[in-house]
Amino acid sequence: MRIGVFVCHCGSNIEGTVDTAKVAETSKDFPGVAFATDTMYACSEPGQEGIINAIKEHDLDGVVVASCTPRMHEPTFRRTLERAGLNRYLFEMANIREHVSWIGRDREANTNKAIDLVRMAAAKLLNDQPLESKQFSINKRVMIIGGGVAGIQAALDCADGGLEVVLVEKTTTIGGKMAKLDKTFPTVDCSSCILGPRMVDIAQHPNITLYAASEVEEVGGYVGNFDVKIKKKATYVNWDACTGCGLCTEKCPSKKADDPFNEELGKTTAINIPFPQAIPKKAAINPDFCMKIQKGKCGVCAKICPSNAIDYEQKDEFVTESVGAIVAATGFDLFDWTVYGEYGGGKYPDVITSLQYERMLSASGPTGGHVKRPSDGKEPKNVVFIQCVGSRDKSVGRPYCSGFCCMYTAKQAILTKDHIPDSQSYVFYMDIRSPGKMYDEFTRRAQEEYGARYVRGRVSMVYPKGENLMVRGADTLMGGQVEVEADLVVLAVGAEAAKGASGLAEKLRISYDSYGFYMEGHPKLKPVETNTAGVYLAGSCQGPKDIPSSVAQGSAAAAKVLGLFSKDQLASDPQISQVNIKRCIGCGKCISTCPFGAIKEIDFRGMKKAEVIETVCQGCGICTSTCPQGAIQLQHFTDNQILAEVNAVCRF
Amino acid sequence: MPVLEGKELRIVGFLCNWCSYGGADTAGVGRFTQPTDLRIVRVPCSGRIDPMFIVKALLNGADGVLVSGCHPRDCHYAEGNFYARRRLEVLKRFLPFIGIEPGRFEYTWVSASEGQRWQQVVTGFTEQIHKLGPAPKIEGADAEATLKLLEAAL
Ligand code: SF4
Ligand code: SF4
Numbered sequence: 001m002r003i004g005v006f007v008c009h010c011g012s013n014i015e016g017t018v019d020t021a022k023v024a025e026t027s028k029d030f031p032g033v034a035f036a037t038d039t040m041y042a043c044s045e046p047g048q049e050g051i052i053n054a055i056k057e058h059d060l061d062g063v064v065v066a067s068c069t070p071r072m073h074e075p076t077f078r079r080t081l082e083r084a085g086l087n088r089y090l091f092e093m094a095n096i097r098e099h100v101s102w103i104g105r106d107r108e109a110n111t112n113k114a115i116d117l118v119r120m121a122a123a124k125l126l127n128d129q130p131l132e133s134k135q136f137s138i139n140k141r142v143m144i145i146g147g148g149v150a151g152i153q154a155a156l157d158c159a160d161g162g163l164e165v166v167l168v169e170k171t172t173t174i175g176g177k178m179a180k181l182d183k184t185f186p187t188v189d190c191s192s193c194i195l196g197p198r199m200v201d202i203a204q205h206p207n208i209t210l211y212a213a214s215e216v217e218e219v220g221g222y223v224g225n226f227d228v229k230i231k232k233k234a235t236y237v238n239w240d241a242c243t244g245c246g247l248c249t250e251k252c253p254s255k256k257a258d259d260p261f262n263e264e265l266g267k268t269t270a271i272n273i274p275f276p277q278a279i280p281k282k283a284a285i286n287p288d289f290c291m292k293i294q295k296g297k298c299g300v301c302a303k304i305c306p307s308n309a310i311d312y313e314q315k316d317e318f319v320t321e322s323v324g325a326i327v328a329a330t331g332f333d334l335f336d337w338t339v340y341g342e343y344g345g346g347k348y349p350d351v352i353t354s355l356q357y358e359r360m361l362s363a364s365g366p367t368g369g370h371v372k373r374p375s376d377g378k379e380p381k382n383v384v385f386i387q388c389v390g391s392r393d394k395s396v397g398r399p400y401c402s403g404f405c406c407m408y409t410a411k412q413a414i415l416t417k418d419h420i421p422d423s424q425s426y427v428f429y430m431d432i433r434s435p436g437k438m439y440d441e442f443t444r445r446a447q448e449e450y451g452a453r454y455v456r457g458r459v460s461m462v463y464p465k466g467e468n469l470m471v472r473g474a475d476t477l478m479g480g481q482v483e484v485e486a487d488l489v490v491l492a493v494g495a496e497a498a499k500g501a502s503g504l505a506e507k508l509r510i511s512y513d514s515y516g517f518y519m520e521g522h523p524k525l526k527p528v529e530t531n532t533a534g535v536y537l538a539g540s541c542q543g544p545k546d547i548p549s550s551v552a553q554g555s556a557a558a559a560k561v562l563g564l565f566s567k568d569q570l571a572s573d574p575q576i577s578q579v580n581i582k583r584c585i586g587c588g589k590c591i592s593t594c595p596f597g598a599i600k601e602i603d604f605r606g607m608k609k610a611e612v613i614e615t616v617c618q619g620c621g622i623c624t625s626t627c628p629q630g631a632i633q634l635q636h637f638t639d640n641q642i643l644a645e646v647n648a649v650c651r652f
Numbered sequence: 653m654p655v656l657e658g659k660e661l662r663i664v665g666f667l668c669n670w671c672s673y674g675g676a677d678t679a680g681v682g683r684f685t686q687p688t689d690l691r692i693v694r695v696p697c698s699g700r701i702d703p704m705f706i707v708k709a710l711l712n713g714a715d716g717v718l719v720s721g722c723h724p725r726d727c728h729y730a731e732g733n734f735y736a737r738r739r740l741e742v743l744k745r746f747l748p749f750i751g752i753e754p755g756r757f758e759y760t761w762v763s764a765s766e767g768q769r770w771q772q773v774v775t776g777f778t779e780q781i782h783k784l785g786p787a788p789k790i791e792g793a794d795a796e797a798t799l800k801l802l803e804a805a806l
Contacts, residue, residue: 069677070694071669098680099692103771109660109688116691506725511671513765531670531728531764575696595730620729621700625739637695642705649664649691650712 003122004060005036006051007096007114008043008067014101019111023066023096026115030122034058042067048080055084062086062128064121066094066114072522087130089574089636092121116649123648127641131574136615138224139324140565143168145216145504148176149547150539151329152198153554154561158327159207161562166321167202168230171260172213173278174199176331180261182361182369184547185411186442192277192364199279209321212280217318219507222596222618223534224324224570232317235284236293237271241309244281246273248301248310257289259366263356265374266366271301271310275364283309325534325561328518329554330504332495332540335390335398343386343491344462349374350469351462351489354385354408361415371419373488376467380423380487383416384471385409386459387429391494400515402494404546406433409492410443413452425452426484428459428473436548455482462489495544508535517543528557536560575636576617577624583631584609590623590632599623599632661715661781665692666701668732671722674764684771687778690718698722698759699732703743707802710752711795716781719759720773726763733761750798755784 005027009015020038027036035058041047042065054060063086065077070093078088094117104110140163144155147169159165167174178184179199181191202208211230218229252269259267261274270289273281283301291298292312302310337353338346345351350373352360363369373380387409391402406429413425427446432454434440446452457474464470468485475482497516505512510530511519518541521529528536538557539550564570577590577599586608591599598616602609610632621634630639667673673694679686695701698721706717719740721733740759747754758777762770790798 069673069680071674071677095677095692098677100688102680102683103686104688105685106688112660113688113691120691120693502726506730509728509730511674511722511726511728511764514763519765531674593735595732618729620697620732621695622697622729622732622735625700625702626735634696634700637700639702642693642695642702643708645693646664646705646709646714647712649693650662650709650714 001032001062001126002034002058002060003032003062003064003125004051004054004058005033005064005066005118005122006042006054007036007038007118008047008065009038009040010067010097011041014067014097017101017105017107017110018096018114019107020114022111023114023118027118027122030119032062032126033122035060043073043076051077051080052084055081055086062090062125064092064094064118064125066096066118066121068097069095069099089131090125090128092125092128094118094121120645120648123644124641127638127644128636131635133571133574134614135569136224136572137568138565138570139322140164141166141321141323142325142327142561143226143228143321143323144327144329146176146329146331146539146541147174147202147210147212148329148331148539148550149178149195150331150545150550150554151176151327152195152202153551154327154329154538154558155208156198156201156205157555157558158561159205161558163207163561163565165208166323167208167210168214168216169210169212170215171274172235172282172284173274173280174202174210174212175277175279177355178547179275179277180263180355180358180362182358182365183411183415185407186436186438188411188414196277199277203279210280212282213284216504216507219326219509222616223564225615226323226326226534227320228323228326229318229320232319234314234316235282236287236290236310236312236314237283237285238309238311238314239280239282241307242282243307244273244283245306246283247304247306248283249273251300251304253298253300254289254291257286262359262366263353265352265356265359325536325564326508327536327538327557327561328504328508328510328541329538329557330498330501330541332544333498334493335396335496337389337491337493339396340389340491342461343389343459343489344469345491348462348464348469350487351491353491353493354405354412355493357412357490361412361419371416378487379420381420382484382486383423383425383488383490384484384486385413385425385427385490385492386471387427387492389491389493390496392430398494398496398515400544401433402544403433404544405492405494406443407436407439407546410434410446410452412490413446414450417450417452425450426471426486427452427454428471429454429456430458436546457482495540498541501541508532510535517541528553528560534564572615573619575619575634576614577612577619577621577632577634579610579612579632581609583629585629585631586610587628589626589628593626594623595620660689661786662713663690663716663718663778663781664709664714665690665718665720666695666698666705667692668698668721668728669694669696670728671726671764672720672762672770675720675762675766675770678764678767679770682767684767686771686774689778689781690774697727697729697732698736699729701736701740703739704802706743706757707750707799710756710787711790711798713787713789715784715787716756716777718773718777720762721759723761723763750801751790752787753784755780756787
């Protein structure tokens with residue numbers, strides 16, 4: 001093999017702490033190396049042209065580029081090789097930026113390390129084989145997990161693009177957090193008026209199948225051909241029959257069930273439709289509060305239901321859907337505000353969360369849109385908002401900014417004035433963060449037009465005084481302590497990863513960060529992709545987002561799916577395992593360890609042998625390290641290739 | 653030419669592409685300074701790591717071997733790291749029998765977002781290897797015999 005080595009300066013990123021000329025010079029002595037040079041920006045157009053010219057001029061048949069991480073530019077340089085007429089797998093990268101120049105300060109040590117990494121890459125390359133991809137067909141259906149505003153957007157965009165869409169929502173209605181909001185910032189649009197029609201579109205779209213009250217149980221397969229097992233949770237109501245008339249909910253005598261839609265403000269009936277615009281508009285029984293299910297008595301709803309839809313015996317059901325791509329849009333949950341004992345969270349009834357307040361402001365909420373203190377139902381005059389509850393606070397493990405709380409607090413201060421003209425709002429804040437379009441103007445309006453008093457400083461304590469609450473905090477602008485008497489305290493709770501998000505990530509084989517938010521493929525350039533081909537992200541599952549960003553991401557994810565499906569065939573990754581039939585003794589160990597069921601037993605002239613199913617193999621190589629005979633080898637990561645690297649680094 | 657005689661030792665790292673290699677990249681992007689002794693071999697999954705790679709590295713002159721994969725349950729390939737954990741645990745207990753100090757080999761889990769953790773892991777392991785000093789040489793026939801023994805055992 002005639003290897004060419006290209007050592008990249010990456011401007012000063014690498015050259016600053018690595019003597020790239022020396023690395024190139026030294027690598028000329030490595031086995032197989034016929035040409036070596038350093039280059040300013042290997043990935044740039046002139047850089048790639050330089051590689052192509054060198055391949056032709058020096059008759060090279062393998063290339064090592066020493067530059068940044070292969071997780072960034074391996075595909076780039078593989079394409080470069082192809083343009084020069086070489087097989088794309090006769091290429092290796094030495095990561096001398098992330099793993100060398102950016103982490104070490106000593107130029108000599110760095111240069112030596114870079115030389116070693118090039119030596120390893122060249123040694124592996126000597127063992128590389130040309131590999132060819134195969135084509136396989138795609139199932140052009142898409143599954144969206146999560147029916148919040150991001151999932152709704154993604155589903156509608158995909159469906160309008162002509163795709164069959166399967167939308168899976170774990171609660172009994174789509175709409176997510178947005179459906180619970182009264183108004184949206186900075187337009188003070190009525191939330192359900194803009195979301196409601198979109199929810200109806202979901203229900204009526206001929207291309208969309210909606211599974212509400214359902215959860216993803218298992219994910220199998222790979223890009224283009226996923227099989228997803230869905231659990232349809234028992235609702236104890238036959239939804240094919242239920243017309244959503246709501247008679248049952250009027251007559252149900254058990255009125256103490258939790259009401260998650262209203263954020264547990266007040267109670268609801270055991271059989272319930274969460275809100276008038278719910279989609280699907282179907283009743284569901286909360287079995288914990290149903291007297292028929294608990295005690296065998298009652299059965300009122302079954303008697304009253306005009307369509308005979310009640311089924312107390314209903315069980316969870318499982319269905320499997322085959323799709324070619326998956327969009328995760330599982331949203332967020334609110335931070336557990338009771339952790340802040342000093343704010344009286346969970347202790348004083350008149351300390352509530354922002355989302356509870358939102359339900360109170362909503363005409364379809366538990367108070368019919370009247371602002372009332374939970375303790376005595378009186379209209380509050382002084383309302384104190386405390387920001388950053390579970391945001392930007394290292395001590396509760398939430399050092400990040402949730403991003404939207406400043407804005408919804410301003411909105412709620414404005415709405416408070418609209419509801420109760422003689423009221424006064426106070427907002428305790430750290431900084432006001434309002435970087436969106438018309439956002440800063442909006443927070444100013446809250447102060448200037450609606451007279452909300454903004455106090456810059458943290459609240460140290462909320463304590464009761466008679467019927468009211470005293471809020472004590474710092475005013476860092478005035479440089480002193482302030483105390484405000486409040487009728488109602490609203491905590492602007494921050495966002496955290498949805499409960500169960502990590503479990504779903506494991507099923508989808510995507511990564512999540514230390515806070516549980518899903519990780520995008522690249523923080524700048526792949527915001528809705530994941531590292532698993534065919535799995536995309538939309539909305540707050542990736543990090544806290546407001547409605548416009550969630551919608552934008554929903555559309556972006558849909559665009560990615562439509563792009564993926566614009567081809568009829570996908571090229572398979574040839575970095576998969578292959579069985580050397582002569583060495584295989586048919587022990588079947590690989591078959592039982594492969595997590596994807598990608599190996600089958602075959603009969604070869606009367607002998608048992610293993611065979612890899614090419615489209616199913618994911619290229620993990622677990623089989624290769626399992627096989628006692630070394631018979632099944634993961635292409636491009638064979639034993640010989642890895643040992644060549646090990647030897648290159650150890651024998652010097 | 654040996655690297656900085658007396659200062660640097662030879663440490664081989666086997667890292668899975670999805671989590672730990674990404675974590676090492678994150679550490680680089682974040683400019684988390686680390687000792688330079690480690691050379692990383694990228695593999696798709698920690699489950700791809702054959703314990704023989706580690707033994708061969710140690711017999712061939714590595715002073716230390718570090719393996720890192722995705723956190724259990726967070727594997728890109730569903731369960732590769734569980735296989736890895738079983739194999740590597742067995743290997744760790746086996747090393748003293750072939751005359752290799754067990755401290756020369758460690759395995760750990762680092763995710764792609766944990767740049768800082770990677771810095772700590774590398775720094776800690778490098779210090780540990782420097783405390784043990786250069787590995788005693790296991791030569792020719794001895795090494796062959798050890799490998800034979802191992803092939804049989806693993
Ligand atoms: S590399 Fe082996 S274990 Fe991994 S998916 Fe392919 S056949 Fe299965
Ligand atoms: S483990 Fe190896 S020998 Fe056994 S069946 Fe699989 S390929 Fe054949």
